[in-house]
Amino acid sequence: MFPVRISLFLLPLLLLLLSAANVHSSQGDKEPVYRDCVKQCVRTNCTGARLRGFESRQPPYMALTGWRCGDDCRYQCMWTTVGLYQAEGYRIPQFHGKVSLNAWFWSTVFHTRDTYLTEKMDYFCASAVILYSIYLCCVRTLGLKRPVVSSLVGALLILVFTAHVSYLTFVSFDYGYNMAANATIGIVNLLWWLCWCWQNRRTLPYWWKCGVVVLLLHGLALLELLDFPPLLWALDAHAVWHLSTVPVHFLFYSFLIDDSLHLLNTEKIGVKLE
Numbered sequence: 001m002f003p004v005r006i007s008l009f010l011l012p013l014l015l016l017l018l019s020a021a022n023v024h025s026s027q028g029d030k031e032p033v034y035r036d037c038v039k040q041c042v043r044t045n046c047t048g049a050r051l052r053g054f055e056s057r058q059p060p061y062m063a064l065t066g067w068r069c070g071d072d073c074r075y076q077c078m079w080t081t082v083g084l085y086q087a088e089g090y091r092i093p094q095f096h097g098k099v100s101l102n103a104w105f106w107s108t109v110f111h112t113r114d115t116y117l118t119e120k121m122d123y124f125c126a127s128a129v130i131l132y133s134i135y136l137c138c139v140r141t142l143g144l145k146r147p148v149v150s151s152l153v154g155a156l157l158i159l160v161f162t163a164h165v166s167y168l169t170f171v172s173f174d175y176g177y178n179m180a181a182n183a184t185i186g187i188v189n190l191l192w193w194l195c196w197c198w199q200n201r202r203t204l205p206y207w208w209k210c211g212v213v214v215l216l217l218h219g220l221a222l223l224e225l226l227d228f229p230p231l232l233w234a235l236d237a238h239a240v241w242h243l244s245t246v247p248v249h250f251l252f253y254s255f256l257i258d259d260s261l262h263l264l265n266t267e268k269i270g271v272k273l274e
Contacts, residue, residue, distance in 0.1 A: 034077050037073075038073050038077045041077060046073065099125075099132045102125055103125035103129045106125045107125070123178055127161065127182055130182060130189055131160065133189050133193075135154050138192075141192070164181055179225070187218075190215075194215075206258040206262075210252075212251065213255060217245070217248055220241055221241070223237040
């Protein structure tokens with residue numbers, strides 16, 4: 001029995017490792033944002049007085065290397081484009097993946113080694129995933145235009161998470177309260193994302209991925225509430241819940257990739273993301 005339970009909860013990690021074989025790199029110098037940046041830079045800086053000013057600022061040894069204004073534009077735009085990929089709109093989804101992996105890790109540890117600490121880490125990390133999903137939704141819907149708002153919401157969510165963890169740790173480890181708290185923030189997360197999907201259903205062809213993910217995740221979460229006798233003495237409701245979240249998370253990351261590419265393709269260098 002014990003090896004069977006271990007294999008069931010190690011399966012998500014195994015699938016994740018197998019999927020890591022397919023890696024999508026950037027388009028390099030074919031990236032539309034980079035190419036537009038180079039064209040704009042050359043048009044602005046590599047003609048007339050600006051070109052003479054550029055050449056006068058270069059050290060003498062640069063002329064010996066054959067370095068030209070266009071090369072300088074390509075160099076500058078390379079770092080500008082890299083910086084754009086690391087802007088808040090794209091860094092947030094990357095960090096969300098780390099939060100989810102951390103939750104999966106502690107869930108695996110808890111279900112193979114049930115102790116006072118591992119149980120708390122499993123519960124706390126699961127709450128962190130839901131709260132961070134709310135923050136991600138806030139950044140996507142409000143933060144790209146109003147970063148101050150997303151920062152305030154982020155600070156509020158940190159306070160909520162701190163209060164939640166502190167109560168369960170220092171006051172009472174109340175399973176009923178923990179379930180009610182997670183269900184409440186889960187509903188907030190569900191409704192917020194669904195509102196965003198509805199508003200963008202005519203303009204973003206990939207909106208359905210987000211809608212399917214949030215509906216499936218919250219629908220499958222009923223397995224945590226509606227238990228049933230284990231199938232084959234191993235597949236209880238909790239085990240099925242963990243196993244079912246694997247394909248759902250892959251679909252969510254597919255949505256994040258599509259959305260990030262959409263923002264990149266519609267972004268102009270020097271203009272704030274909308």
